[in-house]
Amino acid sequence: MNGATVATEHERTDELAGVTSAIWQGSVRHRRFAPRAHAFSYSLFMLGLDLDELPQLDQGRWFGVERSGLLSFHRHDYLKGSEGCLKQAVWQKVSELGGDAEPEGRVLLLGNVRCLGFYFSPVNFYFCYRQGEARYLLAEVSNTPWNERHYYLLDLAALAPHDKDFHVSPFMGLAMRYHWRIRPPAQETLIHIESHPVSGEAKLFDATLALTREPLSRKGLVALLARWPWMTMKVLLGIYWQALRLFIKRTPIFTHPESR
Numbered sequence: 001m002n003g004a005t006v007a008t009e010h011e012r013t014d015e016l017a018g019v020t021s022a023i024w025q026g027s028v029r030h031r032r033f034a035p036r037a038h039a040f041s042y043s044l045f046m047l048g049l050d051l052d053e054l055p056q057l058d059q060g061r062w063f064g065v066e067r068s069g070l071l072s073f074h075r076h077d078y079l080k081g082s083e084g085c086l087k088q089a090v091w092q093k094v095s096e097l098g099g100d101a102e103p104e105g106r107v108l109l110l111g112n113v114r115c116l117g118f119y120f121s122p123v124n125f126y127f128c129y130r131q132g133e134a135r136y137l138l139a140e141v142s143n144t145p146w147n148e149r150h151y152y153l154l155d156l157a158a159l160a161p162h163d164k165d166f167h168v169s170p171f172m173g174l175a176m177r178y179h180w181r182i183r184p185p186a187q188e189t190l191i192h193i194e195s196h197p198v199s200g201e202a203k204l205f206d207a208t209l210a211l212t213r214e215p216l217s218r219k220g221l222v223a224l225l226a227r228w229p230w231m232t233m234k235v236l237l238g239i240y241w242q243a244l245r246l247f248i249k250r251t252p253i254f255t256h257p258e259s260r
Contacts, residue, residue: 023048027043027210057216071113126140188213
């Protein structure tokens with residue numbers, strides 16, 4: 001019986017070791033340069049999930065797909081209001097935003113999953129592949145506390161500045177243009193965004209996400225939970241803590257456009 005148990009556990013580990021989905025660990029840094037200087041940096045992890053591999057990732061109590069688990073993926077947490085499987089919904093959104101969709105192309109979700117049943121993710125990144133190359137990045141952005149969602153489609157072959165058209169923070173206005181620098185996932189990945197006034201002045205804000213890939217394994221998932229047992233809660237509380245610091249610094253407040 002013990003031998004059979006060991007074999008079963010070994011098979012599960014091998015199953016995870018063969019997937020392209022991975023654990024991504026690193027840091028996120030935010031910097032504000034005006035009108036009040038402010039900066040912070042946090043360590044964090046995200047999961048990079050190949051959406052074709054979801055059935056293989058359903059691994060007992062450590063990671064669940066459409067069921068409870070210490071870490072778990074639930075379709076309804078992503079692209080809310082869309083129908084069908086998440087991969088189809090991502091390519092549909094790419095098409096709606098003017099991209100050239102390839103429904104059979106690989107989609108890698110880099111974002112947060114539920115941690116101990118709680119879901120929160122200020123942004124999810126969907127890397128969309130055409131002919132084996134990362135062609136588009138679909139950014140699914142959420143705002144707090146309004147819990148709205150907005151989508152930006154970036155053509156990785158021709159990145160260009162674009163207008164900010166979604167209210168994210170009460171401490172940052174909409175009269176901005178976003179500038180991106182992106183290194184698609186390989187052994188490392190980098191997503192850097194800058195906010196510049198539409199007037200063309202020096203940047204007011206930047207954010208950098210820098211992550212390193214680690215194989216997805218049950219041992220790795222256990223290590224993540226030991227280090228960050230409440231990752232999603234940490235992200236949410238961190239947002240409110242930084243908002244309090246900005247308020248104390250008397251940073252100007254911009255109301256939500258729809259509340260004016």
